[in-house]
Amino acid sequence: MSTMCAGERLTCNTRPQILREPRPLGAVLGLCAAVIWGSYLALAKAGVNAGLGSSDIALLRYGVAGLLMLPWLITHGPSNLGGVGWRRGAILTLLAGPLFVLIGVGGYKFSPLAHGAMFQPAGLILGGIALAALVFHERSPAQRLIGIIIMLLGLAFLAGPGLFSTTSLTPIGDAMFFSAGMMWAGFSILAKRWSISPLAATAAVSVLSALIYVPVHFVVFGWQQLLSSPIAMLTIQVLVQGVLSGVVAVIAFAKAIQLIGPARAAIFPAFVPAAALIIGIPITGEVPTLLQIGGLSLVTVGLLLAIVSR
Numbered sequence: 001m002s003t004m005c006a007g008e009r010l011t012c013n014t015r016p017q018i019l020r021e022p023r024p025l026g027a028v029l030g031l032c033a034a035v036i037w038g039s040y041l042a043l044a045k046a047g048v049n050a051g052l053g054s055s056d057i058a059l060l061r062y063g064v065a066g067l068l069m070l071p072w073l074i075t076h077g078p079s080n081l082g083g084v085g086w087r088r089g090a091i092l093t094l095l096a097g098p099l100f101v102l103i104g105v106g107g108y109k110f111s112p113l114a115h116g117a118m119f120q121p122a123g124l125i126l127g128g129i130a131l132a133a134l135v136f137h138e139r140s141p142a143q144r145l146i147g148i149i150i151m152l153l154g155l156a157f158l159a160g161p162g163l164f165s166t167t168s169l170t171p172i173g174d175a176m177f178f179s180a181g182m183m184w185a186g187f188s189i190l191a192k193r194w195s196i197s198p199l200a201a202t203a204a205v206s207v208l209s210a211l212i213y214v215p216v217h218f219v220v221f222g223w224q225q226l227l228s229s230p231i232a233m234l235t236i237q238v239l240v241q242g243v244l245s246g247v248v249a250v251i252a253f254a255k256a257i258q259l260i261g262p263a264r265a266a267i268f269p270a271f272v273p274a275a276a277l278i279i280g281i282p283i284t285g286e287v288p289t290l291l292q293i294g295g296l297s298l299v300t301v302g303l304l305l306a307i308v309s310r
């Protein structure tokens with residue numbers, strides 16, 4: 001028995017070590033964040049269909065996340081924002097807080113949904129690669145670049161014919177989408193550059209966002225729509241928007257940045273539209289077209305190529 005255990009020890013000990021290796025764990029966390037954000041988009045659309053406004057969705061996301069992270073912040077140095085610092089916390093909140101959502105959602109006033117599904121992930125991917133090269137001198141190998149090109153092509157297929165629907169104001173919306181993607185890329189780079197822990201970054205952004213946005217929402221929009229919404233629907237929205245998207249996904253993505261670097265981590269949000277498409281089938285009843293299925297396949301292939309690149 002002891003001889004067999006000694007002979008098998010390498011095998012037994014190797015399995016948990018593999019799970020703890022930075023690259024596989026970082027990839028799992030990045031993919032988890034993308035799936036959660038995909039469910040956020042699908043549930044947000046369902047909430048809007050049920051009568052909620054985009055401002056209500058933002059309130060649920062930042063209000064709940066801020067409330068959840070407040071105890072952690074209070075017990076981890078609130079005087080300097082959990083070690084983040086007020087100046088750095090303000091910058092991170094500017095990039096990943098309510099303004100990020102307002103710009104990203106506001107683009108739909110000028111551009112169709114398909115453009116948001118294309119330009120926001122493209123801004124994040126390209127911005128993440130460019131900023132990583134500028135700040136960390138991180139070069140992307142050829143295989144990763146090929147994977148990114150395939151993913152961008154897949155995003156274009158996912159967007160479908162609506163990608164070619166334009167008006168004179170469409171460039172404004174597209175610029176807003178791309179800017180929102182760049183903002184999140186900036187958040188990723190700065191969190192890595194300042195060596196801020198995922199919990200601290202999430203707490204700083206969540207609490208500051210809640211302190212800023214909740215009073216603004218109360219004064220500008222009021223609470224009538226939320227109070228008149230069904231309890232079951234609000235419960236699901238609180239869970240997905242506030243807990244999963246506002247806290248769990250941000251922590252997972254920030255940890256992925258630590259483990260695999262900002263350039264590679266910036267690839268995963270490209271899977272968000274595909275995840276939203278799949279998750280949205282039972283929620284919204286919208287079945288993807290053959291063109292969108294082809295786009296989903298391309299995004300998956302490109303994602304795999306980009307992840308395994310060295």
